[in-house]
Amino acid sequence: MAMTPFHPSRRQLLAMIGQVAGAAAMYQAMTSLGFAAESGYSGEPDLQGPRGRRRVLILGAGVAGMLAAYELRRAGYAVKILEYQDRIGGRCLTLRGGDRYTEMGGHEITCDFEGDGYLNPGPWRLPVHHRAVFDYCRRLGVPMQPFINKNNKAYLHSATAFGGQPQRVGHVEKDMRGHVSELLAKSLNQGDLDETVSVEDREKLLEGLKEWGVLDSNYRYRVSDELGDVRGWEIRPGGGLMPDKKPSQPIDLSPLLHSGLWDQLFNFHDYLFEPPMFEPVGGMDRISDAFAREVADVIQLNARVIRIAQNENSVTVSYEDGGRGGTVHQETADWCICTIPLSVLVQLEVDCSDAMRKAIAAVPYASAFKVGLEFRRRFWEQDDWIMGGISYTDLPLVQIAYPNYGFLSDGPAVLQAAYDTSTAGRTFTYSWSTMTPQERIDAALALGRRIHPQYDTEFMSGTSWVWHRVDWSLGCYGEWTDDLRDAHYKTLCEIDHRLVLAGEHCSHIPAWLEGSFLSALDAIRRLDERENA
Amino acid sequence: MLTRSLSYAVVALIVMTGGVSAQQSADPQVTQGEETDSENLLERFSEESERFTQSEGEALYRTTCQACHMEDGEGSAGAGAHPPLANNPKMNSKHFVAGVILIGYHGMPGFSGMMSDEQVAAVTNYVRTRFGNDYPDPIAPEQVEALRPPDDSD
Ligand SMILES: Cc1cc2nc3c(=O)[nH]c(=O)nc-3n(C[C@H](O)[C@H](O)[C@H](O)COP(=O)(O)OP(=O)(O)OC[C@H]3O[C@@H](n4cnc5c(N)ncnc54)[C@H](O)[C@@H]3O)c2cc1C
Numbered sequence: 001m002a003m004t005p006f007h008p009s010r011r012q013l014l015a016m017i018g019q020v021a022g023a024a025a026m027y028q029a030m031t032s033l034g035f036a037a038e039s040g041y042s043g044e045p046d047l048q049g050p051r052g053r054r055r056v057l058i059l060g061a062g063v064a065g066m067l068a069a070y071e072l073r074r075a076g077y078a079v080k081i082l083e084y085q086d087r088i089g090g091r092c093l094t095l096r097g098g099d100r101y102t103e104m105g106g107h108e109i110t111c112d113f114e115g116d117g118y119l120n121p122g123p124w125r126l127p128v129h130h131r132a133v134f135d136y137c138r139r140l141g142v143p144m145q146p147f148i149n150k151n152n153k154a155y156l157h158s159a160t161a162f163g164g165q166p167q168r169v170g171h172v173e174k175d176m177r178g179h180v181s182e183l184l185a186k187s188l189n190q191g192d193l194d195e196t197v198s199v200e201d202r203e204k205l206l207e208g209l210k211e212w213g214v215l216d217s218n219y220r221y222r223v224s225d226e227l228g229d230v231r232g233w234e235i236r237p238g239g240g241l242m243p244d245k246k247p248s249q250p251i252d253l254s255p256l257l258h259s260g261l262w263d264q265l266f267n268f269h270d271y272l273f274e275p276p277m278f279e280p281v282g283g284m285d286r287i288s289d290a291f292a293r294e295v296a297d298v299i300q301l302n303a304r305v306i307r308i309a310q311n312e313n314s315v316t317v318s319y320e321d322g323g324r325g326g327t328v329h330q331e332t333a334d335w336c337i338c339t340i341p342l343s344v345l346v347q348l349e350v351d352c353s354d355a356m357r358k359a360i361a362a363v364p365y366a367s368a369f370k371v372g373l374e375f376r377r378r379f380w381e382q383d384d385w386i387m388g389g390i391s392y393t394d395l396p397l398v399q400i401a402y403p404n405y406g407f408l409s410d411g412p413a414v415l416q417a418a419y420d421t422s423t424a425g426r427t428f429t430y431s432w433s434t435m436t437p438q439e440r441i442d443a444a445l446a447l448g449r450r451i452h453p454q455y456d457t458e459f460m461s462g463t464s465w466v467w468h469r470v471d472w473s474l475g476c477y478g479e480w481t482d483d484l485r486d487a488h489y490k491t492l493c494e495i496d497h498r499l500v501l502a503g504e505h506c507s508h509i510p511a512w513l514e515g516s517f518l519s520a521l522d523a524i525r526r527l528d529e530r531e532n533a
Numbered sequence: 534m535l536t537r538s539l540s541y542a543v544v545a546l547i548v549m550t551g552g553v554s555a556q557q558s559a560d561p562q563v564t565q566g567e568e569t570d571s572e573n574l575l576e577r578f579s580e581e582s583e584r585f586t587q588s589e590g591e592a593l594y595r596t597t598c599q600a601c602h603m604e605d606g607e608g609s610a611g612a613g614a615h616p617p618l619a620n621n622p623k624m625n626s627k628h629f630v631a632g633v634i635l636i637g638y639h640g641m642p643g644f645s646g647m648m649s650d651e652q653v654a655a656v657t658n659y660v661r662t663r664f665g666n667d668y669p670d671p672i673a674p675e676q677v678e679a680l681r682p683p684d685d686s687d
Contacts, residue, residue, distance in 0.1 A: 084612040104601075104609035304612055324610060343640025344613035364642040367600070396578040427579040427647055433600030439574055446571035468601050471611025474640045 040518050041132040047075035047528040054078065054531065057317055057331055059308075060339035061299050062090025064503040064516040066291035067136070068337050068524050069298055075528065080331065081295065082303040082319055084472050088296070089288030090339075091122040091473060091504075092513065095372065095463055096283070103469035109437045111372075111463035117403060117414025119372030120284040121465030122476075123513055124401075124416070125149060125277045130514035132521065133287070137280065140290035147279040148404050150268040151389020157451050158394045161259030162251075166391065166451050169268075171251065172261045174214070174231045178221035179253040181213020189219065223247050264392040267399075272512075279404065287513070303329075307349040308336060308499060315498040335527055339503035339520070341365070343474035352496040359488035363505060365475025368421035369432040371397075371444040371464040378413045379454035396420075396428040397447045412460055418444045421476055421511070433466045440464040478505035493522075500527055584647050590659025593652055597644065598660065606664035613640070619664035627672040631657045632680050645681060650674035 054077050058065045061083035069079045087093075095101075097113035111119070125147045126133055137144060152170030187193050188202050188209075197205065209215060214227045221227075228247030235246040256262060267273075280286035292299075304326065307318040315336040320326035338345065343365040350357065380386040380402050388404040397418035406413060418440075420429045432440055441462035449455040467476040480489070493506045502523040507515030577596050580586040587593050601615040602608055608617035623629060634653050637643030644653070651674045661668040 104611060104615065105603050106609075324612075341613075341640075346639045347613050361639050363640075364637045365640040367642065394582065396575075396582075422642065425646065426582045427585050427596075428582065430600050431578045431596045434577065434596055435574070442571055443574050443577075446575060466600070468615075469609075471609070471613055474601075474613045474615070475642075479642065 041135065041514075041521070043135070045071050045075075045521050045525050045528075047071065047524065048532045049076035049528070050531055054335070055080070055333040056335045056337060056527070057082065057315065057333035058337045058339065059305050059317065060090060060503065061085075061088040061292075061301075062339055062503065062516065063092050063288060063291060063513055064339040064520040065090075065337070066288070066295050066299075067517055067520040068339075068502060069295045070291060071521070072524055072528075073295070073298070079295075079298050080333070081299040082305055082317065082331065083299055083301050084304045084323070086301050088292045088299060088301070089285055092284055092288040093121060094283030094285040095119045095121060095465070099463075101465075103437075103466065104471050105469060107437050107469075109463060109465065112461045113372075113374045113412070113414055113463070114460065115374065115412035115414070116406065117372075117374055117412065118283050119370060119414060119416060119463055119465070120279075121370050122467075123284050125273075125279055126513070127272050127274060127277055129271075130509075130512065130517075132517035133513050134278075136517065137287060137290070140294065142286050142290045143281040144278040145281045145405060147277040148275075148388035148402075149273050149277045149390065150275055151386060151402075153384075153386050154389040154402070155384075155386070155391035155393075155451060156261040156264045157391065158260050158264075159450065160394075161255065161261065164450060166393075167251065167259075167261055168232075169265070169389075169391075171231060171248070172256065173265055175221075175250045175253075175256055176262055176265070178213040178215070178227075178250060179256070181209040181215055182219060182221040185209045185213075185215060185219035221250060223249055260394060264394075267390075267392050281405070302326075305338075305340065305348060308338065308351060309349075310336070310351045310496075310498045312497060334498065335531070336499045337520075337523055337527070338499060338501050339516075341473045341475070341503065342478055342505050344472060345501075350499075352499060353491070355488075355491045356494070356496050359492035360501075362484055362488045363478040363480060365468075365473070366422045366477050366479040366511070367429045367433055368467045368476035369419070369429050369440070369465060370416060371418040371432075371440050371462060372414050373417040373441070373444060373448070373455075373462040374412050374414045374460045375455070375458040376412055376460055377410070377458055378408070379458055380415070380452065381408060383454065384452070391451065393451060395447045395450065396431065397444055398426070398428060400448060400451065415448075417448050417462070423479070423511075433468050437464050440466075477511035480510060493519075495526055495530060584649075585644075585652060588652065588655065590655040590657075593648070593656040594659050594663075598656065601641070606660065606666075618660050619666065624661055624666050624668065627657055627661060627668070627670060628676070628680065630661060631672050631677050635677070635680055636682060650677040650681075653677045 056072050056077050056079050058069050058079060058081045061081045065081050069081050073079050095111045096118045097111060099111040101109040103109055128134065152168065154169050155166035156169055156172050157166040185206055188197065188206055210219065213221055214230050216222050216224060225247055232248050233245050234248045235243055237245040302322050303319040304323050305317055305319045309316045314332055314334055316330055316332045317336060318328055318330050320328055342360050342363050346361045386402055387407055388402050390399050390401045392399050398420040401416035403413055420426055422429050435443060441464065444462065445455055445459060467473060492501060500523045502519045504510055504516045506519040509515030585593060585596065587596060602618050606618035608615045618624060631653055634657060635643055635645040654672050654674045654677050658671045
């Protein structure tokens, strides 16, 4: 008899460790295996599967709906997806040359990019701790490339500071560090902090500050060759008989504080934006395409869901074929997973508890827009040495993101030339959303040329996206507050008879793919448990 | 719907308004017009990032409501809808309209943090007397204030 070698899965291995050594050891092992801690993701769902033939109807072919369909089918459920659009992927999409989209209000968005550049109107970057997204990308074969979120050569810009001249991210960062180090060293040396800092700590701290802030022997942040090595050069070291190097001149503290550029640095601070970040090679829709390769055969397009009816044993969904006003059809199933954004769902007829209805109605949707511009050449690389990354400004365009692919290539390239969400409480995204597609391009050019004057001569064509003019999402994402979560979140996620909601809005990671993935995984796990209860 | 057009290579850049297009900027006369146009366009933005600085009802409408309820308050419908503000019996109540602007409604975000009582009153009165609406009872800023949620620090 042949011996079958025992290769325990990570899950089995953990269970064994748990049994033998207890929960603490298991948790430790989980962390070593890269589980836990960082994201609610704990590997592929371990579904028992249906007890007999069971049909699950999934509403919406975004990543949440497709992930649910993929895993449920693998576990033996019969699945079908109803999708309103004539395309799959939901908010996970990419615009390339030749694309057309008619937005709410009837304006046509055109994209006539001639090169291989593209605009990701929605998701565009992934932090590595979003384990579920990375694991599915690995399993479904989506190649990744680094996404440069922070580039020290990119700009921070204020229309009212430094004569409107943009400053380099690295300069602002190093100057703030230098000035703060100088101030702290001064306080320490004056004995201001004697009550808080012991003598030994004081010496260590001073030593460190000198190095960290590049302070001179008198603990001052001043121009020097040492600073040149950290901050860069006005005349860079050359070869042969080229002129002597000259260190760059730091910006003084007070103008720096008043410029607002220090605040802009905080755009890079969040854990979510910690380097390195990644993006799929070729556009964000490579992720939705990968799911579509697995489940396209169960997706029915052009099906506008209008009603979800249910009783103890089954759910019946009515939909219009071909969009609003189309012929009404019905589908019946044992279970329904609905991933339709709440902004749209609230307008449909749904049989569910009053509490769930209130939850569906409670969440406002954040506003967001993007403009993409194609230029004849990569002047940001050739003239300004900005290879990838993002520049920030207090102009209403808020940020300019440079492509993280195709470096140094000749020919056209695309900038994400304007992007904001209402998340940070700014008014601008609403104003952009009131504009026609052509006006958005005009505004992005008129504003962006103040940072990159090359816009005037190098512009080719532009495209844009306004999330509040998208009829199938009516906004960018569900904007929860702590109070709203306390009042409604749990109810929203609970299984209501035969219906469970999933998607970005049913997660603690709104506006991230990971939230959609985790929500779908959790919904199917609980559905499978109910099925087998 | 997102469609891929085969003719994109020959689609010329169509400048609908006096846009800043590469072709146009060669012509000094058009450049003149462009600047005025893009300046008008840029005036649509608030001068502050965190609050709207416009004070007139129309200017506020053009920089907020128009995004979703469209140029003439006609709204728009597909999978979901932005309801029309024209021919909408709910416009009858000024308190309802001002309340929606302050705290939002379903997917619509509220503007209480970005608009003063005066601004909310101005835009309420604007939408209730335009687009075929002709309600005779304006709302006063003090009445808006009374509608603000208690913990709303304006
Ligand atoms: C501007 C922006 C930036 C973002 N940036 C990032 C990022 O950098 N990184 C990241 O990870 N995530 C990002 N996200 C978040 C990410 O895009 C979403 O979390 C995710 O795509 C949502 O997937 P979903 O399946 O939950 O919903 P959706 O993709 O919206 O899927 C819902 C589906 O339901 C369909 N539908 C709607 N109404 C009906 C109806 N009546 N009948 C039938 N079908 C219907 C829709 O057409 C859609 O296909 C961003 C999102 C936006 C908008």
